[in-house]
Amino acid sequence: MASRRTTILALSAVVLFGAAAAPLGSYPVYLLSLAMINIIAAVGLNLLTGNSGQISLCHSSFMAIGAYTSTLLAAKLGVPFWAAIPLGALLAAAMGALVGAPASRLEGIYLALATLGFLQIVQIVIEELASLTGGVRGLTVPKAAVAGVALGEYARFLIVFGCCTLAIWIANNLLASRVGRELNAVRLSPPAAQALGISVGRVKLAAFALAAAYAGVAGGLQAIVVGFIDPVEFGVSAALRQITFIVVGGMGSVAGSVIGAAVLSGLPEVLRPVKEYSDLIYTLILLGFLIFIPRGLVTVWHALARRLRGPDVPPVAEAGQ
């Protein structure tokens, strides 16, 4: 439970950060928005993979479902973005439950295969339903507007920032509650969780739906921020990129998702001079962390905190097995 003082501190930090972005030019603000979108997707994926322990290679497909649903609702039916994005997230969550239903019976490589199969199905459907989705040529997203006034870069950033804060807040509260303990119990030992009266299948399914909802919101936001969507944006490499976020940041930790997504979102800008190698460097980072720092950057963070605050810090709930 967060004390009142930490709540006030966190809220003022959020407001300060939001205000501090105002004087920046439109390109840095745009980059910040993209980083926040990555954070939302990573937080969702980490609840599923880091906490409930299920491999998902199709997180980017739920982003695609959110992005295409909200864009098509806006373009074909004139639904405003603030209604279209939640509807997209809802459909993503429903699809998440659909994938989660068989997933509750599968584990390890079989789950990896099933989610990989689902990713391919979503890709093929987007590519082949070209009359609706624009196929491989992609789709231009209608400008997000409130009461007929199109939003500028900073207004879009504030919306993304608000969603991101909310996403982190919800995830933190979930993990501190019964739901979070159930998710971790299902990862650590499904039989023991079952014996304690936790419905393992239902928790796994709920984790999939929840993660998909997060991805759906991220997808819808990405559509309005970037203004254009195509299937390549949501392919296997995007799914691997999101997995890289949580591996680098730290599995099973909201702070880990935020750190991983924030650090790696900045990477393409740093690597701009060696653009053709950026995919390679990304993959090397993923492999390096998997082999040498499997608990992620968040452990560095915790080690620092321990040193600063002395040895009486409560033990960190660690992900892993």
Added chain:
Amino acid sequence: MTTALALQLAIAGISVGSIYALVALAIVIPFKASGVLNFGQGEIVTLGAYAALILTQMALPYPIVLAGVLVLGAVGGMVIERVLIRPIVKAPEFTLVIATFAIGLLIKGVISVRFGDSPNTIDGPFGTDPIVAAGLRFNPTSLWILACTALVTVGVILFFRYTRLGKAMRAVSVNAEAARLMGIRVGTVYRWSWAISTAIGALAGLLVAPLIGINPEIGQLILRGLLAAVIGGFTSVPGAIVGGIAVGLIETFSGVLIGSAFKNLVPFLLLMVLLVFRPQGLFGAADIKRV
């Protein structure tokens, strides 16, 4: 559909399917020995195709190219196993899935940087003039692929049944600890299971190159190979072969029967259905977990 057309399609399906069968075989062998499913196997196929391209451009005769691809594939597998897989072989399954995936992307990335996306190709050993027999046309490259697949299959089956190393691999796959206590070097078994698997993967690349050309996207074949392995039950050598040929036939016939737009969906829908209802495949034994 006339009988002749059906037969012609069946021939095409079987020859494409035997490539999938080789990829499935390459997936199954290290999985059997060490429980590691190599999601990067598709890029080993790509690597084999590019190795064949380089050796062919050096104007070497086909048998030498073939031998070179096999040796390079085997050495590559040993290096990957030693450097990247061995340190994490006991890690959670998530780590292994993502690491092998990443190894594949790494290989693909290096190839894209070095060769670009421009397509290349090499010829099969017997030219492209179709052989006509009994009113049916046979592509000599397809026949060559079929022959190689048959040879590899028989070789692998004999290897597991009669050689010391093959028997050691089977022992390790049943119980690695007990095998170690019986004096089997488990590390050696892992190394050779990777070497054999990547040699077969590289061979698939050499064989498929004349049919589909050489580009960094060849690795996509792994999706068909994985489906074939799922059909075959993941731990069965004959299952992988039957699964591969089944996938080839399904793909060829669904193209004609369903039309091109959604034919690509068929293998993946089949994959989902199989995983939900029969994850142990058609040949594998159910893995019952006692609690």
